[in-house]
Amino acid sequence: MNMRWNLDALYTSFDAPEFIGDCRKLDSKNEEYENFAESLPAGGNIPELLKKYVALRSEITALTEKLICFANLSFCADTNNAKANSYIELIMVRQNRTSLADVRFIKWLAASGFDPETLRGTSLEDCIFHFEELITKGRHILDDQTEQIISDMKLTGSSAWMNLHNVLIGSLTGEISTANGRSEIKPISQIRTLAYSENAETRKKAYDAEMRAYRKVEKAAAACINAIKGESITLARMRGYASPLEMVLTKNRMEKSIIDTMFAAIKEYLPCFRAYYKKKAKMLGLSGSLPFYDIFAPVTTKAQSDFTYENAADFIVEKFSTFSRKLGDFARNAFENNWIDAEIREGKVGGAFCENLFAISQSRILANFGGSYNDVTTIAHELGHAFHGHCLSNNVILNTSYPSPLAETASIFCETIINKAALKEADKETSLAILEADISSAGQVIVDIYSRYLFETALFKARETAPLSPEQLCEEMTKAQIASYGDGLDEKVLHPYLWLIKPHYYNPDWNFYNFPYAFGLLFAKGLYAKYTETGSSFTEKYEFLLSETGKRSVTDVAKIVDVDLNDINFWKNSLELIKEDISKFLDL
Ligand SMILES: [Zn+2]
Missing domain, CATH: 1.20.140 (Butyryl-CoA Dehydrogenase, subunit A; domain 3)
Incomplete structure (x- = not known):
């Protein structure tokens, strides 16, 4: 192939x-x-x-x-x-x-x-x-002249502050001690990847090095975030929005009550995630609660990693076909007609993405397939995006763009199909690895995103009156993490500087780029829950829903499958699926 x-x-x-x-x-x-x-x-x-x-x-x-x-x-x-x-x-x-x-x-x-x-x-x-x-x-x-002034001034305003932040982080290094008692200077991005290290000592050292490094640039970074958020507040006001959040919600075709309902449900389920973090601390042999630097620590042996590309294709087509023949055939067609660039080679970009080409009713997927189970789910994820494009393709091209909360619906749905199928066939060791990977990423998308949403809300509120000092920013971040992680993490070892390192806070066009992640995951899981409830009669409705994502509000898109996004039970059903996984994980 x-x-x-x-x-x-x-x-x-x-x-x-x-x-x-x-x-x-x-x-x-x-x-x-x-x-x-x-x-x-x-x-x-x-x-x-x-x-x-x-x-x-x-x-x-x-x-x-x-x-x-x-x-x-x-x-x-x-x-x-x-x-x-x-x-x-x-x-x-x-x-x-x-x-x-x-x-x-x-x-x-x-x-x-x-x-x-x-x-x-x-x-x-x-x-x-x-x-x-x-x-x-x-x-x-606004009027032409004002719009012109805004776009000119943005270049030396928020865009310049964002550039400064990029330069600060791009050139930021940390000092980390090595085994032989000496120390090494490393770029911050490299130090951050050590959070995934198998060695507990390395993870802690990397975390300490990170915190020391941030202190060197905290004042400059605070100046950047204050300027960028300050500009957003001014612009939202000038444009007649009640707040920057309202501006984001309008762009995302949704009302505030939806995220309020979603987060209310999330709040109820935080104890399940906390139980997972506590279990993780135990698995790592810790006597107390989990420190932030152990969140990404590997606790299981890696999931099966002996897929050939052909096996992966067969596996995906077979499992997709259990959902619908259309989805299975679609995936087979993508594999057979060279829609996918999966080869790892020099000069090619890393990661994975899908590009929907509405003009020719096709898609192309880029991936870097190395044969691990994770690589298989990545391709399934991207094929989900492609299928979304396929369902949209009978629309006029102006009706093919969907808002970010709906962007991951089909991809996560496809990933869920694969994960559920793989879990059925897997032995205990593999199940544990699949579950851990799934819960850990859900933890980021639910628990960490909730803390980011709380932080950004507090940040905007405070910024309306005055700029925040680095100490205040760290304090708000810590408060948000305590509210979200609770006793799941060690309160004394959180990550007060996430405001400094997460690039989302510094992009002037990406305010509140957090709730769409939680929405995306829970919406897709909720649809999957509906599918398991209603069976094959769901598939047609689901495909119709995807085809309508470019020309309805988010609320109206959900109505297609009889979902009321202001009903907390919908969100609870989605979270219940994750809770089931967590319970299984705790039992294993
Ligand atoms: Zn995606």
Whole structure:
């Protein structure tokens, strides 16, 4: 089986006439769109104009996607590909051009007073949500001059502070003592990976080195986080949002009551996770509770790692088919038609991702397959993303983008199918390893994310009045971790500096980039719980749900499978699945 992907369905090369032709076509379509956006009349036949917009904007999206994905995928498969790299930049410049015209169009639509509901029953019915969303967006856009000032000042404001943080962390080193009594200077990223070391002494030393290193830059990092969050508060206010959180929720198509309900359920289940951390402390031979530096300590032998790529493909196709034939066939097709680049080779990027190519109704998956069980679940995860894309592909391309809380629905669902199947076949040792990996990552997504959400809420609240000192930031982080981890961790050995090292807090466009993780995991688990309850009648509804994720609010997407996201029991059912795993783990 070929372990490299084939991109010919996009283009055969950067010199191919099709590629050059599409670049030119994109330019001329952009020009047409600019002219269209500039000449929009105050009155006129709005539905006709919207029809033109949908046709033109869809074509631009499809072209841009094809071009940028080809460049990006070529680059990821071979980072020495200079041509790919330069095309990525060139196409991004074109994307900027499109978004300027977008702003014009959005402002016109918002000002027109048009009610998208009147499109019901017409050929544009499918785009009602899209237009409604644009109108809401338009209400928060300021006048041209102010928008220009904001984007110029951001470059020397939040973006500059983010860069400074990147430089600080990128060049930060720590001193760690070695076995022979000497010490070694290492980059902070390397020191942090030692948290996974099998050696208890190493983990503790790395943690101490980390804490010492952070103290060297805490004042500068505090200045960065205060500036970035301060700017977010100012901008949210200027744009007419009640808070930065409201701004994020609008973007994510959801209401605050949903995350309140979700976190209320999470709070009830924290004791289960704490029991897991306590058990982990025991397994590590500790007399007291677990210190933060042992959270990632390995406690089991590694899960089975003798999968060939062919075995992995068969395993995935077989297990996916137990859910639905469609899902199984879809995966087989992806393996057989070279949609996946799984080979490990020099020059290729690390990690894994899936790129959905709506313009050609296909996907490509990048992975680095080494034969471990974890590598198998990674491919299953990415295939989930691809299947999500497949279900969306009969929509107009403007209805194919979904908000981040829904982004992991299909991927985690597929991962769950694989994990449940593997657990059924596994011996005790392997079961323990699979469960541990699963619970440990759920712990991060549930328990740690809860602490991050509490921290960021407190940070924004305090920042409204004044900047926070490094001591205050550490104090808020510690408080949040105690509220979340409780007696699961040793209160005296937490991680007060997570605010300094987690990059999410420093990206001005990523405020509250925490609750979508918890939402994603629990939503997918909740759907799986529904599937086990209702059996095969669920599959069709599930596929329909995926196909609607680009054109409904999150609440309305959930309604498709009769889920009320404001009902705490839905979240409790999801958490119950994790609780079952934890109980199994404790018994083993
Ligand atoms: Zn994913």
